[in-house]
Amino acid sequence: xxxxxxxxxxxxxxxxxxxxxxxxxxxxxxxxxxxxxxxxxxxxxxxxxxxxxxxxxxxxxxxxxxxxxxxxxxxxxxxxxxxxxxxxxxxxxxxxxxxxxxxxxxxxxxxxxxxxxxxxxxxxxxxxxxxxxxxxxxxxxxxxxxxxxxxxxxxxxxxxxxxxxxxxxxxxxxxxxxxxxxxxxxxxxxxxxxxxxxxxxxxxxxxxxxxxxxxxxxxxxxxxxxxxxxxxxxxxxxxxxxxxxxxxxxxxxxxxxxxxxxxxxxxxxxxxxxxxxxxxxxxxxxxxxxxxxxxxxxxxxxxxx
Amino acid sequence: xxxxxxxxxxxxxxxxxxxxxxxxxxxxxxxxxxxxxxxxxxxxxxxxxxxxxxxxxxxxxxxxxxxxxxxxxxxxxxxxxxxxxxxxxxxxxxxxxxxxxxxxxxxxxxxxxxxxxxxxxxxxxxxxxxxxxxxxxxxxxxxxxxxxxxxxxxxxxxxxxxxxxxxxxxxxxxxxxxxxxxxxxxxxxxxxxxxxxxxxxxxxxxxxxxxxxxxxxxxxxxxxxxxxxxxxxxxxxxxxxxxxxxxxxxxxxxxxxxxxxxxxxxxxxxxxxxxxxxxxx
Numbered sequence: 001x002x003x004x005x006x007x008x009x010x011x012x013x014x015x016x017x018x019x020x021x022x023x024x025x026x027x028x029x030x031x032x033x034x035x036x037x038x039x040x041x042x043x044x045x046x047x048x049x050x051x052x053x054x055x056x057x058x059x060x061x062x063x064x065x066x067x068x069x070x071x072x073x074x075x076x077x078x079x080x081x082x083x084x085x086x087x088x089x090x091x092x093x094x095x096x097x098x099x100x101x102x103x104x105x106x107x108x109x110x111x112x113x114x115x116x117x118x119x120x121x122x123x124x125x126x127x128x129x130x131x132x133x134x135x136x137x138x139x140x141x142x143x144x145x146x147x148x149x150x151x152x153x154x155x156x157x158x159x160x161x162x163x164x165x166x167x168x169x170x171x172x173x174x175x176x177x178x179x180x181x182x183x184x185x186x187x188x189x190x191x192x193x194x195x196x197x198x199x200x201x202x203x204x205x206x207x208x209x210x211x212x213x214x215x216x217x218x219x220x221x222x223x224x225x226x227x228x229x230x231x232x233x234x235x236x237x238x239x240x241x242x243x244x245x246x247x248x249x250x251x252x253x254x255x256x257x258x259x260x261x262x263x264x265x266x267x268x269x270x271x272x273x274x275x276x277x278x279x280x281x282x283x284x285x286x287x288x289x290x291x292x293x294x295x296x297x298x299x300x301x302x303x304x305x
Numbered sequence: 306x307x308x309x310x311x312x313x314x315x316x317x318x319x320x321x322x323x324x325x326x327x328x329x330x331x332x333x334x335x336x337x338x339x340x341x342x343x344x345x346x347x348x349x350x351x352x353x354x355x356x357x358x359x360x361x362x363x364x365x366x367x368x369x370x371x372x373x374x375x376x377x378x379x380x381x382x383x384x385x386x387x388x389x390x391x392x393x394x395x396x397x398x399x400x401x402x403x404x405x406x407x408x409x410x411x412x413x414x415x416x417x418x419x420x421x422x423x424x425x426x427x428x429x430x431x432x433x434x435x436x437x438x439x440x441x442x443x444x445x446x447x448x449x450x451x452x453x454x455x456x457x458x459x460x461x462x463x464x465x466x467x468x469x470x471x472x473x474x475x476x477x478x479x480x481x482x483x484x485x486x487x488x489x490x491x492x493x494x495x496x497x498x499x500x501x502x503x504x505x506x507x508x509x510x511x512x513x514x515x516x517x518x519x520x521x522x523x524x525x526x527x528x529x530x531x532x533x534x535x536x537x538x539x540x541x542x543x544x545x546x547x548x549x550x551x552x553x554x555x556x557x558x559x560x561x562x563x564x565x566x567x568x569x570x571x572x573x574x575x576x577x578x579x580x581x582x583x584x585x586x
Contacts, residue, residue: 026409047437115324214312240430
């Protein structure tokens with residue numbers, strides 16, 4: 001007991017400046033995770049972005065970067081940015097409206113809890129299953145398409161979008177994408193919306209302000225950084241998603257689908273390494289996007305103190 | 306609330322309009338999936354459509370076994386991969402997080418950064434690196450779908466890290482472990498009887514989220530040409546679209562239950578804490 005009592009004050013300083021054999025044994029405890037991260041995160045990440053600089057035989061080259069001069073790759077990159085931006089902005093606005101409506105519900109009530117759980121399910125609902133849901137809704141035999149046909153619209157936007165089925169085009173991808181973007185917006189933007197203090201509304205009212213001045217002078221300016229931060233997050237989410245697009249579109253059209261095309265291409269030698277160039281392009285884009293996000297996040301957090 | 310409204314609170318009418326419109330738009334694809342699985346035959350010209358549970362019964366008809374075999378194989382593979390991925394989280398991530406909290410708090414930021422990297426790097430980019438890496442993995446372990454757990458474990462890191470980290474932040478692990486140590490507990494007892502029970506909620510959330518991510522994972526499995534639930538779904542859709550959608554509906558319900566459970570784990574815990582607070586003087 002006395003030994004424990006004397007040992008206690010020493011350990012309360014978190015063992016700082018107490019080098020011992022134990023300490024090195026504890027260091028060993030970190031190695032399994034470190035090895036796992038090096039083998040399955042660090043090495044693959046370096047291989048992915050580095051493979052663009054090498055030929056199939058392993059010698060250094062910039063030749064693969066000619067892939068970036070390919071007009072179809074360029075238009076697919078622009079298409080990916082466009083799809084990501086469109087779904088981020090529309091998803092952001094609709095999601096923010098839902099957050100606004102949720103302010104009128106009881107925070108601990110059943111409705112709010114149900115919408116919270118539904119949002120966290122749907123924000124994760126990407127991929128093959130989401131593609132199925134939209135094929136049976138807006139595809140050729142989809143419930144909405146069939147209903148439109150029976151209502152007299154033999155040719156409608158879903159079965160005749162520039163002569164094709166809308167849902168199998170890059171523009172049509174925005175429909176399933178919004179299905180996970182709006183819930184993600186609700187999840188990320190709701191904390192900022194809840195951070196609007198009631199006292200600000202009262203201050204506005206006592207100073208003779210209307211609800212219009214409340215939103216133009218208080219609400220929008222305060223929420224703006226959080227809103228744009230969340231929109232950037234949605235942009236990154238669309239930009240990096242792959243499975244939904246892969247399940248709906250068999251050719252190219254998006255940069256992530258071009259990576260698939262290059263990897264699976266058996267005909268052109270060295271195309272696998274061109275996939276590395278596109279991977280690098282995606283990572284660079286993501287780093288820029290995440291940098292913008294962290295800047296806006298810093299501004300948004302000012303009001304949460 | 307209905308009297309003068311200050312600030313951001315919406316009017317009841319605008320609240321209801323927004324929630325109902327968005328709610329209806331979001332429920333349509335789910336209902337469309339259920340309606341699709343109940344369709345029998347093609348609709349007639351007049352728009353008539355027969356309904357029944359035929360496609361559900363077909364799944365268990367032995368005559369169709371060869372058609373559905375890849376699907377059941379994929380489900381089985383995904384469940385085993387989920388088990389291995391959970392093991393990776395419990396054996397590699399969890400002890401590291403506790404160790405860093407107790408002994409190396411200076412590494413906390415670094416660990417968080419590492420665990421969130423898989424969100425910043427798109428999975429399709431990581432896959433470009435996983436393909437050569439798995440040529441080595443296949444030489445060591447053979448080309449089995451179960452080795453996918455290593456790669457999927459990486460993309461699960463952010464989802465597993467967050468609940469455990471927030472649980473660790475809420476519990477005074479350092480104080481608890483020092484108290485237990487000064488009362489004569491061995492390190493094993495500290496871990497097993499003090500720290501882990503206090504982290505139950507975070508660990509359970511991490512496990513459930515990991516299972517949800519593994520079951521929904523498509524990108525890695527498809528590039529590494531392994532049969533999992535999602536790749537099998539896409540395959541079966543070409544021969545029997547009904548079976549694909551039925552399984553998608555079931556998976557959606559399953560994941561929904563998982564995520565509701567995660568929410569529940571939180572509230573149960575909250576209830577217990579408050580009760581304990583009331584009891585202690």
